[in-house]
Amino acid sequence: MLSLRDLNRATLARQHLLSRHKGEVADVVHRLAGLQAQEPRPPYLGVWTRLEGFERDDLHAALHARTLVRATMWRATLHLVTAADFAAFRPLLRPVLESAARRFDGVDFEAVVAAADRLLAAGPMTFNELRPRLLAEFPGAYDRALGYAVRMLTPLIITPTEDRWSFPRDPAFGLPGIAVTPAEPSSLIERYLAAFGPATPADVQTWSGLGGLRPVMEGMELERLTDAAGRELFDLPDAPRPGGDVPAPVRFLPDFDTLILGHADRTRVLAEEYKSRVSTKNLRIKAVFLVDGFAAGTWQIKRSGKKARLLVSPFTSVDPAALEEEGQRLLAFAEPDAATLSIEEVDGL
Numbered sequence: 001m002l003s004l005r006d007l008n009r010a011t012l013a014r015q016h017l018l019s020r021h022k023g024e025v026a027d028v029v030h031r032l033a034g035l036q037a038q039e040p041r042p043p044y045l046g047v048w049t050r051l052e053g054f055e056r057d058d059l060h061a062a063l064h065a066r067t068l069v070r071a072t073m074w075r076a077t078l079h080l081v082t083a084a085d086f087a088a089f090r091p092l093l094r095p096v097l098e099s100a101a102r103r104f105d106g107v108d109f110e111a112v113v114a115a116a117d118r119l120l121a122a123g124p125m126t127f128n129e130l131r132p133r134l135l136a137e138f139p140g141a142y143d144r145a146l147g148y149a150v151r152m153l154t155p156l157i158i159t160p161t162e163d164r165w166s167f168p169r170d171p172a173f174g175l176p177g178i179a180v181t182p183a184e185p186s187s188l189i190e191r192y193l194a195a196f197g198p199a200t201p202a203d204v205q206t207w208s209g210l211g212g213l214r215p216v217m218e219g220m221e222l223e224r225l226t227d228a229a230g231r232e233l234f235d236l237p238d239a240p241r242p243g244g245d246v247p248a249p250v251r252f253l254p255d256f257d258t259l260i261l262g263h264a265d266r267t268r269v270l271a272e273e274y275k276s277r278v279s280t281k282n283l284r285i286k287a288v289f290l291v292d293g294f295a296a297g298t299w300q301i302k303r304s305g306k307k308a309r310l311l312v313s314p315f316t317s318v319d320p321a322a323l324e325e326e327g328q329r330l331l332a333f334a335e336p337d338a339a340t341l342s343i344e345e346v347d348g349l
Contacts, residue, residue: 001226002198002233005244007268008293013240014195015259016050017251017290025051025058026067026082033089033191034081035258037070040165041334042254042287043080048333049251056164056333063160069176070158070167072151075209075261076100078158085191086176088183090155096209101152104145109153112138116150117175124159124174127151155180185216190236195262198225198235202264248293250326256285260295270295274315286349291318298349301334308338313349320345 002010012018014031021028028051029035035043048054062068069086073079076097081089101109115137119130127147134146150156156173160166192204201214217234225233235241253259259269260278270278270288274295278286288295289312297314310327312318324343331341 001228002241003228003244004268005293006241007198007227009244009246009248010198010239010241011196011259011262011268012248012290012293013242013246014197017259017293018242018246018248020052021050022052025054025062027051029068029080030082030085032195032258033085033188034073034079036074036256036261036285037078037080038256040163040167042256043070044165045252045254045287045330045334046257048330049253054333060160060166063166066157066178069178070160071156071176072097074207076152083176083178086155086157087178087181089188091180091182092185092188093209094153097152101149104142104148107141107145107149108138109149112146112149113153116154120154120156120173120175124172126170126172128170130173185210185213186220189213189217189220189234193222193234193236193239195258197239198223198227198233198241199263200231200233200265203262206264207262248290250322251290252299252326252330253288253290255287257288260285260288269293271315277315289323291322300349301331303335303338306337306339308335308341310341310343311346311349312343313346 016028025047028047035046037043044056044059047059066083068080069083070078070080071086073081073090073093112134115134119133130150131143131147135141135143138146155176157176158167159172159174161168188208189204192207193199196203196207201217204213205211222234223237225235227233260266266275271294278288278295278298280286286298287300289297289299296318297312299310299312302309302311308331310331312323327343328341
């Protein structure tokens with residue numbers, strides 16, 4: 001039987017949050033099967049907190065080399081993934097993405113996708129540029145529905161630029177130019193467990209958006225475990241499970257971090273009583289910091305002139321000194337040109 005702390009430490013070990021990975025940026029992104037990338041900056045911070053010696057230019061270069069790509073993936077949301085994972089797993093997600101697209105009625109999806117492929121063959125476009133062109137071909141249609149259908153059903157990647165976090169506010173989407181090599185669902189499950197396990201089929205479904213995975217998992221050669229509530233958990237044989245007594249350092253996770261979104265039951269990292277303080281009504285997932293392996297508060301960076309402040313809002317009493325070293329490192333990475341760095345405790349971030 002695995003206790004809550006056992007589950008916590010097992011997942012943190014796989015997320016490179018007990019000790020930072022020593023290697024390349026693509027190694028971390030591959031290991032996590034992607035990082036949520038709704039906004040440009042969070043993936044940089046998500047890699048920084050997991051990779052020793054990480055420099056901004058490392059990720060920037062990988063994006064421009066297309067070793068890594070930013071694209072619509074898990075749960076029909078933008079993720080940073082390896083080009084190989086985009087090619088292997090994007091086809092598996094088609095049912096999820098088709099379902100998302102059908103939130104709009106009266107759209108000839110096949111015709112819209114064909115039109116988008118033809119238009120984008122000329123080069124990447126922002127959706128503000130693409131929607132009017134689609135509307136010219138489908139007069140009377142709802143332009144947002146046309147754009148959303150393309151975003152869900154046409155495999156696209158976002159074109160990186162020289163912006164600080166590699167993408168502008170209104171980025172251009174383009175055809176990937178990557179040969180698709182569809183993977184089997186069992187491969188997806190193995191990758192998930194390597195990053196988030198031990199886990200239930202519901203956990204895998206919550207992370208990926210795909211249903212019907214229990215029969216696949218039951219047919220795989222996976223280890224069967226139980227948690228403190230008696231639920232059956234699946235895991236890879238010999239996967240790291242270091243035990244609940246292993247120390248866990250302070251870590252700062254960015255907005256929308258993959259760890260917070262990776263399970264149906266988030267209590268292995270985020271206590272139920274704090275869930276409403278992290279997930280907002282408009283579906284934003286706030287940045288959190290971990291103390292002893294668990295979410296202990298939220299944080300954000302405020303910049304004014306040459307001064308950068310890390311504002312922390314603990315859920316319970318937290319020794320400010322415990323956050324100082326890692327917080328200063330975070331500020332130095334996120335705001336390298338700031339002359340003054342400080343950490344302040346505030347209420348209700």
